Amino acid sequence: MEITRISKALNNTGGPRSRTRKEPVRLSFLEALGSSAVSFQENIYFKLPEYCPDIPGYLLGLFSEKMGLSSWDAISLAIPLPERPLYVFPSLNNVGLHSDELNLVHALVLARCNSFTYRPDRDFIFTAHRLNRSLQLIEFNPFSFYGLE
Amino acid sequence: MVWNNERVLAVLADLISENPFACQALLSISTIQFNTETPTLSVSLQAKPVLSINPDFLAAHVETEEELKALFLHEFLHVLLNHTLRYSENSYLLNLALDAIINSIIHRCFGSQYSDFFRRFYGNQGPTVLLRPAERDEIPALFLNTHKNIYLGNVAADDLHELLDFLLGQSIEPHNWILIGNHSSTQPVSEENKAILDGILKRNNGVGIWSKGKEPGEGNKLEHRYIQGRGPGIARWRAQVYMQLRAYLSPPMNSLEHQSIRLKTPIANALDRSAYFKWIQGRMLPMFEQQNKLDLKVPRALVYLDVSASMKPDLVLIIELLYALKSRIPMEIFTFSNAVNLPIWKGKGLKVSTTQGTDLDCVIDHMNKHKSHRALIVTDGYLPSITNGLQLKYISLFFILSSTGSTHFVNKYEFPYHQLNALPE
Numbered sequence: 001m002e003i004t005r006i007s008k009a010l011n012n013t014g015g016p017r018s019r020t021r022k023e024p025v026r027l028s029f030l031e032a033l034g035s036s037a038v039s040f041q042e043n044i045y046f047k048l049p050e051y052c053p054d055i056p057g058y059l060l061g062l063f064s065e066k067m068g069l070s071s072w073d074a075i076s077l078a079i080p081l082p083e084r085p086l087y088v089f090p091s092l093n094n095v096g097l098h099s100d101e102l103n104l105v106h107a108l109v110l111a112r113c114n115s116f117t118y119r120p121d122r123d124f125i126f127t128a129h130r131l132n133r134s135l136q137l138i139e140f141n142p143f144s145f146y147g148l149e
Numbered sequence: 150m151v152w153n154n155e156r157v158l159a160v161l162a163d164l165i166s167e168n169p170f171a172c173q174a175l176l177s178i179s180t181i182q183f184n185t186e187t188p189t190l191s192v193s194l195q196a197k198p199v200l201s202i203n204p205d206f207l208a209a210h211v212e213t214e215e216e217l218k219a220l221f222l223h224e225f226l227h228v229l230l231n232h233t234l235r236y237s238e239n240s241y242l243l244n245l246a247l248d249a250i251i252n253s254i255i256h257r258c259f260g261s262q263y264s265d266f267f268r269r270f271y272g273n274q275g276p277t278v279l280l281r282p283a284e285r286d287e288i289p290a291l292f293l294n295t296h297k298n299i300y301l302g303n304v305a306a307d308d309l310h311e312l313l314d315f316l317l318g319q320s321i322e323p324h325n326w327i328l329i330g331n332h333s334s335t336q337p338v339s340e341e342n343k344a345i346l347d348g349i350l351k352r353n354n355g356v357g358i359w360s361k362g363k364e365p366g367e368g369n370k371l372e373h374r375y376i377q378g379r380g381p382g383i384a385r386w387r388a389q390v391y392m393q394l395r396a397y398l399s400p401p402m403n404s405l406e407h408q409s410i411r412l413k414t415p416i417a418n419a420l421d422r423s424a425y426f427k428w429i430q431g432r433m434l435p436m437f438e439q440q441n442k443l444d445l446k447v448p449r450a451l452v453y454l455d456v457s458a459s460m461k462p463d464l465v466l467i468i469e470l471l472y473a474l475k476s477r478i479p480m481e482i483f484t485f486s487n488a489v490n491l492p493i494w495k496g497k498g499l500k501v502s503t504t505q506g507t508d509l510d511c512v513i514d515h516m517n518k519h520k521s522h523r524a525l526i527v528t529d530g531y532l533p534s535i536t537n538g539l540q541l542k543y544i545s546l547f548f549i550l551s552s553t554g555s556t557h558f559v560n561k562y563e564f565p566y567h568q569l570n571a572l573p574e
Contacts, residue, residue, distance in 0.1 A: 127160055
């Protein structure tokens with residue numbers, strides 16, 4: 001029969017540095033350490049054709065063709081976008097042209113991302129610079145990170 | 150490239166969102182006008198900011214969104230630098246110099262994606278090669294070194310202007326070179342817009358634009374200077390004087406002074422309340438200050454330092470040496486001019502009170518009042534006659550004279566003295 005007893009006391013044997021504890025050290029906000037402070041949202045990517053003089057018109061055509069949404073009002077009502085601010089990081093994933101519904105949603109998200117953040121209250125800015133990108137969206141909750149919740 | 154107004158506005162909105170050079174403060178409130186009156190682009194700041202864009206110019210010369218952003222940034226930086234303009238008149242050479250610096254900034258910060266426009270728009274004609282990044286074989290020999298320094302960020306706008314003036318002279322004709330932006334005579338700027346530009350300038354330190362900073366602490370271009378250090382002579386002088394002062398301040402020069410101190414013993418005394426509270430708080434038995442006093446005779450050197458106006462330049466060095474000595478030899482330092490004062494040590498310096506005059510009578514009175522018998526007087530020797538000579542019988546004085554001091558006084562009264570060596574040049 002084996003008896004196991006767990007002592008909750010901090011055992012100090014008197015030797016140098018005998019009382020120790022291990023504590024994880026955060027190296028980066030992006031390390032997944034089991035806390036709810038940092039959470040990875042998703043990879044988003046889109047690619048425009050080489051020659052696209054009218055980007056909003058091109059996207060509207062895709063929305064109309066793939067999802068039956070022919071106006072921006074209908075698109076904003078039908079498509080749910082992230083409602084909280086997110087941090088943006090470049091992604092190493094390949095950028096490809098997809099015509100499925102998911103990438104059209106990515107185009108809308110990319111149109112609201114500048115080089116640093118996504119904000120739900122920003123206007124859509126349809127430029128080739130914004131839409132020809134592959135990004136990682138990270139959600140960071142500072143209150144959870146600092147244990148204030 | 151086909152540029153419709155919506156696309157141009159979208160590119161501008163993208164640039165504002167990125168906010169390079171803090172341009173958001175100005176561009177976000179600017180009204181955008183598309184017209185052919187302006188040759189390229191221009192910004193008016195007389196009232197509400199207005200950014201005028203010639204769509205024909207964009208269609209003819211701009212191929213990508215990045216190049217359009219480079220144009221916006223060029224115009225923005227031009228407005229910003231015109232705000233800091235140190236020249237009362239706008240000349241072609243000054244515009245050329247500013248444009249060269251601006252384009253080099255855009256190239257260094259954003260790379261060839263942005264600066265390809267300048268590479269295409271400006272050819273190799275004369276000084277316009279300075280307005281674009283170029284390969285070595287594209288640059289005329291006259292501008293080779295200048296071009297390299299501009300694109301390394303080693304040249305500021307005013308330096309380039311002076312250089313171009315030297316190389317080309319003010320008589321240079323612009324030929325048919327087009328400079329981007331509004332380069333006509335300087336337009337007035339409204340007070341609100343000036344405040345906006347000042348706010349933007351505070352966020353950009355302007356290093357690399359002008360060679361002479363405007364604000365305190367503002368950095369200038371890197372310069373190489375030779376700073377002459379103190380030679381070994383001054384170190385030798387200090388060492389000699391240090392040894393001399395130490396010798397004169399040590400016994401038998403020291404004057405014995407009476408000093409009363411309170412004894413501290415581990416015998417409890419309720420009158421020493423702080424020690425009593427420490428004891429009742431359960432700490433170890435403290436030392437209690439007793440009521441009895443102990444009179445001790447403490448050897449202490451007495452120094453009177455002349456702080457009249459004629460004591461410079463030795464005074465600074467002597468104070469430094471006394472500071473070094475006071476931790477080794479118990480001494481009391483007084484300063485005197487026409488009255489004796491107790492100075493305050495502030496770091497390694499002395500805070501003194503002085504009338505700029507000199508009188509030894511006050512020193513003698515002070516010594517008699519405090520029953521001092523011996524003292525060291527550090528002075529330059531330019532002292533008036535003593536009026537209370539009878540009191541000299543009971544005191545003994547030794548004089549240290551500065552290197553430029555006079556021995557007339559000490560010889561007249563037959564005081565012992567030592568004159569310091571001359572300060573090395």
